[in-house]
Amino acid sequence: MSDENFPACPLPISEYPRILLAHGGGGRLMHRLIDDIFVVSFADLALESGHDGAILDRPDGRIAMTTDSYVVDPLFFPGGDIGSLAVCGTVNDLAMCGARPLYLSVGFIIEEGFETALLWNIAQSMRQTARAAGVYIVTGDTKVVDRGRGHGVFINTAGVGVLEQDIHIAPERIRVGDRIIVNGDIGRHGTAIMAVREGLSFEPEIKSDCAALHKAIESLLAAGVEVHCLRDLTRGGLATTLVELAETSGLGLSVNESVVPVCDGVSGACELLGFDPMYVANEGRFAAIVPEGEADRVVEILRTIHGMTECADIGDVISSRSGRATIRGMLGVERVIQMLSGEQLPRIC
Amino acid sequence: MKYLDEYRDPTVAVGYIRAISNLVTRPRMIMEVCGGQTHAIMKHGLDRLMPSGVTLLHGPGCPVCVTPVELINAAIALAGQDDVIFCTFGDMMRVPGSKRDLFMVKAAGGDVRTVYSPTDALRTAIANPERQVVFFAIGFETTAPANAATVHQARQRALDNFSILSAQVLIPPAMEFLLSAKDCKVDGFLAAGHVCTVTGYTEYEALAERYNIPIVVTGFEPLDILRGIHMVLEQLESGRSEVSNAYPRAVQREGNVSARRLIDKVFRVTDRAWRGFGIIPDSGLELSEEYADFDARRRFALEVTPVAESGRCISGLILRGNKTPRDCPAFGMDCTPDHPLGATMVSSEGACAAYYRYGAEAPTTTSEPGGQT
Numbered sequence: 001m002s003d004e005n006f007p008a009c010p011l012p013i014s015e016y017p018r019i020l021l022a023h024g025g026g027g028r029l030m031h032r033l034i035d036d037i038f039v040v041s042f043a044d045l046a047l048e049s050g051h052d053g054a055i056l057d058r059p060d061g062r063i064a065m066t067t068d069s070y071v072v073d074p075l076f077f078p079g080g081d082i083g084s085l086a087v088c089g090t091v092n093d094l095a096m097c098g099a100r101p102l103y104l105s106v107g108f109i110i111e112e113g114f115e116t117a118l119l120w121n122i123a124q125s126m127r128q129t130a131r132a133a134g135v136y137i138v139t140g141d142t143k144v145v146d147r148g149r150g151h152g153v154f155i156n157t158a159g160v161g162v163l164e165q166d167i168h169i170a171p172e173r174i175r176v177g178d179r180i181i182v183n184g185d186i187g188r189h190g191t192a193i194m195a196v197r198e199g200l201s202f203e204p205e206i207k208s209d210c211a212a213l214h215k216a217i218e219s220l221l222a223a224g225v226e227v228h229c230l231r232d233l234t235r236g237g238l239a240t241t242l243v244e245l246a247e248t249s250g251l252g253l254s255v256n257e258s259v260v261p262v263c264d265g266v267s268g269a270c271e272l273l274g275f276d277p278m279y280v281a282n283e284g285r286f287a288a289i290v291p292e293g294e295a296d297r298v299v300e301i302l303r304t305i306h307g308m309t310e311c312a313d314i315g316d317v318i319s320s321r322s323g324r325a326t327i328r329g330m331l332g333v334e335r336v337i338q339m340l341s342g343e344q345l346p347r348i349c
Numbered sequence: 350m351k352y353l354d355e356y357r358d359p360t361v362a363v364g365y366i367r368a369i370s371n372l373v374t375r376p377r378m379i380m381e382v383c384g385g386q387t388h389a390i391m392k393h394g395l396d397r398l399m400p401s402g403v404t405l406l407h408g409p410g411c412p413v414c415v416t417p418v419e420l421i422n423a424a425i426a427l428a429g430q431d432d433v434i435f436c437t438f439g440d441m442m443r444v445p446g447s448k449r450d451l452f453m454v455k456a457a458g459g460d461v462r463t464v465y466s467p468t469d470a471l472r473t474a475i476a477n478p479e480r481q482v483v484f485f486a487i488g489f490e491t492t493a494p495a496n497a498a499t500v501h502q503a504r505q506r507a508l509d510n511f512s513i514l515s516a517q518v519l520i521p522p523a524m525e526f527l528l529s530a531k532d533c534k535v536d537g538f539l540a541a542g543h544v545c546t547v548t549g550y551t552e553y554e555a556l557a558e559r560y561n562i563p564i565v566v567t568g569f570e571p572l573d574i575l576r577g578i579h580m581v582l583e584q585l586e587s588g589r590s591e592v593s594n595a596y597p598r599a600v601q602r603e604g605n606v607s608a609r610r611l612i613d614k615v616f617r618v619t620d621r622a623w624r625g626f627g628i629i630p631d632s633g634l635e636l637s638e639e640y641a642d643f644d645a646r647r648r649f650a651l652e653v654t655p656v657a658e659s660g661r662c663i664s665g666l667i668l669r670g671n672k673t674p675r676d677c678p679a680f681g682m683d684c685t686p687d688h689p690l691g692a693t694m695v696s697s698e699g700a701c702a703a704y705y706r707y708g709a710e711a712p713t714t715t716s717e718p719g720g721q722t
Contacts, residue, residue: 198465271353273465274697331362331571333394335707341686342443 019114024144034142037116041123042106042130042137054138056103059162064099066090067158074196075118075152079188079207082155083125085283088212089234090159091133095214096230096286098169098221099161101133106157107141111150122153133212135159161214165221171248173228178317179295180253181288183216183302184209185261185310186238190280191269200272206265211284216306220288225298229289232282236340239278241287242325243339253325254334255315263310275344278327278337289317356570362398365575370400372582378404378534379581380527380670382520383541384411384698385569391707393571403578406534406670407703409523409623410541412488413440413696415668416516417622418656421446424485424514427649428454428461434477436470437485439463444695447656467492467499467513474503474511483645486513490544493517493634494608497615500636500643512645517634518621520544521552526629527669528560535670537581539567539574542596547612549604553592561590568596615640622655624692625665662691667700674704681705 022029070086080088087104094101106126110119130137188209195202213232220227229249231241238260246253262270262277270277290298295313302308325337381387387407390396396405409415425446428435435451442451442463455461460480464470467484474482486496496513503511520541527533540553545566553564563584567577577595584590594600614637621633636644645651658665661679666672674680674693684690686702693699697706 267353329393330357331359331393331395331398333397335392335394338706 017116019110019112019116019119019144021112021144021146024110024142030142034140037120037123038140038142041120041127042140054103054105056138056160059102061162061164064094064097064161064163065159066093066097067156068093069154069156071151071154072193073151074193075122077196077208078192078205080210080283081122081125082153083122084129085210086155086157087126087129087133087135088210088283090157091135091212091214092232092284092286094159094161095212095217096169096232097161097163098165098167098217098227098230099163100218101135101159101161101214103136103138103160104130104157105139105141105159106137106155107143109143109145109150109154109156111152112144112147114150114152119153122155129212133214167221167227169227169230171229171245174245174249174251174289174317175228175291176251176317176319177292178228178289179292179313180242180255180315180317181290181295181298181302181311181313182233182238182261182285183213183288183306183308183311184285185263185266186233186282186285187262187266187270187277187280189283190237190275191266191277193281194273194275195269200269202265202269204265206263206269209282209284213284213286216302216308217286219301219305220298223297223301225294225301226291227288228291231287233285233287234283235281237277237279237281238285238287239276239325239337240339243337245287245289246325247323249317250321250323252318252320252322253315254318254328255325256328258328258330259312260314261310261312279340279344292316353570356568356572357393358572361572362575365572365579366398366400369403369575369579369582372579372586373400373402374586376402376404377536377582377585378406378670379537379539379578380406380408380535381539381567381574381577382408382410382524383539383543383569384414384696384700384703385543386410386539386541386567386574387700388698388703388707389569389571389574391703394707395571395574399578403582405578407667407673407700408527408538408670409626409668410489410520410544411693411696411698411700412492412516412518413444414664414692414699415518415523415623415625416441416444416487417624418446418658419622419653420514420516421450422656423646423651423653425449425451425454427483427514427645427651428459429457430481430649432481434460434462434473434480434482435485436462436464436473436482438465438487440696440698441485441487445689467496468502471499471503471508471511474508475506478510481510481512481648484511484513485516487516489518489520489541490547490612491541493612493616494547494605497611500615500640501611503643504640512643512648513636514645514651515616515633515635517616518623519618519632519634521556522629522632523623523626524553525556525560526626526632528556528562530669532671533669535562537563537585538565539577539581540564540592542566542568542573542600545596545600545604547605547608549602549609550592550594550600551602557590557592563590564592566592566594566596566600568599623668624658625668658692659690664692664694664699664701667693674701677701
């Protein structure tokens with residue numbers, strides 16, 4: 001597989017511009033939908049349409065497996081769409097285990113009346129993202145639900161990866177003195193989504209950071225970096241990840257607000273909406289907890305090989321066995337980071 | 350970020366803190382009126398950077414917090430009606446009424462929509478002519494002009510499916526309510542800058558004179574707040590009590606005259622119950638007779654019955670500046686943002702929520718601003 005953009009195919013189901021309940025009914029229409037959209041899109045990604053499941057060779061190493069469901073609204077947003085998200089999100093969950101992603105399954109739950117052209121675009125986006133990431137979509141499922149019982153389309157992907165080295169990447173490996181590295185500026189995905197949802201536009205446009213992260217992780221592992229823990233910064237943002245890692249490890253995680261990278265656009269949008277970028281979702285950012293002596297090398301690798309120019313060393317693991325994450329603010333005062341009760345809510349004034 | 354970073358400069362902050370320390374000769378209690386200021390204070394740890402003689406009290410300036418339970422109940426009742434689309438700002442969604450919050454109404458099938466502006470609600474009404482759209486008009490003088498303009502537009506368009514449930518409140522009567530209490534501890538006020546962009550500050554001049562208290566119109570960035578504190582202390586130490594403006598980049602003495610005119614046309618002043626306070630005379634806004642057709646209370650013949658608040662919650666004392674969240678035995682134990690007992694824990698701008706979020710039990714260490722970990 002290569003990274004080149006695959007030329008857009010003509011829409012194959014022009015006689016059905018919208019998905020009908022019958023497309024999920026198990027009959028001829030369903031088979032046409034699968035053949036004309038999914039098999040065409042994923043054929044060279046090894047989708048097997050003729051079986052109930054995929055038969056795969058056993059890889060050499062331990063297996064990592066994960067699953068995630070994607071319900072993003074809007075389905076298309078600057079920097080990505082639900083299809084690219086469904087591939088990257090699951091690839092990243094595998095990468096955070098230190099695994100090389102190999103295979104994905106994909107399940108579509110489509111709402112009756114959904115535009116067939118949009119489904120095609122989503123399938124093409126998944127195809128391109130999977131090809132670029134080097135993963136195979138090997139099995140899938142399609143359901144159609146009554147109009148009003150879905151939100152256009154929901155996607156579930158499960159992923160299988162292989163750990164090729166004898167490594168253990170987990171919160172319990174975090175040690176006092178470790179450094180906390182983030183691979184780029186935070187808050188882009190959540191801000192991009194919010195901007196579309198609320199009809200806000202920013203100059204320049206804020207794009208989602210949606211990206212597959214496994215190649216960056218592979219570089220770190222290939223360079224022999226002793227990675228103690230990895231976590232992708234999705235819902236709840238960097239703040240929530242830091243709280244989770246502090247609680248799980250029982251150690252104190254301390255970061256410095258003045259070096260946490262946030263681009264001007266996100267910073268400005270968050271000011272406007274009353275959000276804290278520390279809690280805003282990302283889809284292409286991770287935190288790596290590494291021994292102090294490795295921190296500079298990690299930053300160097302991510303910056304030079306992967307172009308993650310905003311990558312930064314934002315703090316360290318401190319001796320306090322508090323199980324709490326803290327942040328040193330712009331004015332030097334340290335405060336505890338709390339997990340939010342739910343989503344951030346835009347404030348009144 | 351331009352226009353913000355310059356008001357967060359650690360070096361300038363150090364200068365202000367030194368100046369404040371040099372200025373203060375005896376214990377002073379300064380109340381920031383606005384919840385946005387409370388949050389900035391907690392986020393940047395300004396309270397912990399103050400010299401021991403300066404105590405910051407957190408005032409009633411969170412419109413979500415002070416909206417009384419009976420109005421929340423009325424909102425919840427409306428939002429559950431089949432023919433109603435109920436539009437609200439996001440942070441009202443999880444404010445508990447007597448039994449439920451708006452999130453629960455939504456989960457039970459109510460059509461509750463979060464909007465960013467009252468004009469979003471108006472558009473919803475235009476797009477759904479067969480349904481009644483109610484906007485929960487909440488806020489201080491800051492949100493009143495946009496809400497007034499929206500109601501005015503609704504009338505111009507002769508929309509008969511749009512109405513508002515007004516919970517608008519006014520700041521100066523609440524400040525006077527605090528000042529007239531026998532146990533008032535406040536030595537000086539940081540007035541809410543955004544409110545003053547609309548109202549100006551002539552109304553505060555009478556308060557400063559009558560109660561012999563310095564009032565400084567203050568912004569929301571750390572340096573704005575430090576500047577406001579410094580200006581209050583300058584007055585206190587030199588025996589003056591007047592209104593001064595530490596937020597001149599946004600506020601003029603007369604405020605926004607056309608916005609004020611619109612508020613006066615669309616609304617009328619009324620007595621209003623404040624959560625944690627009780628009824629404060631002339632502290633709320635209802636639609637004027639001219640616009641009364643757009644009053645959801647009238648349109649739906651809503652009964653708004655006063656409701657007793659939790660006896661365990663001391664938010665009334667906190668909103669008056671007589672207690673801090675740390676004085677409350679329920680704080681962080683039985684009362685958290687997940688299960689708020691009362692006003693000041695419910696909204697992101699409430700004092701208890703700010704204390705909780707920014708480190709109720711934070712380590713007390715500080716270093717030079719901008720220092721590396």
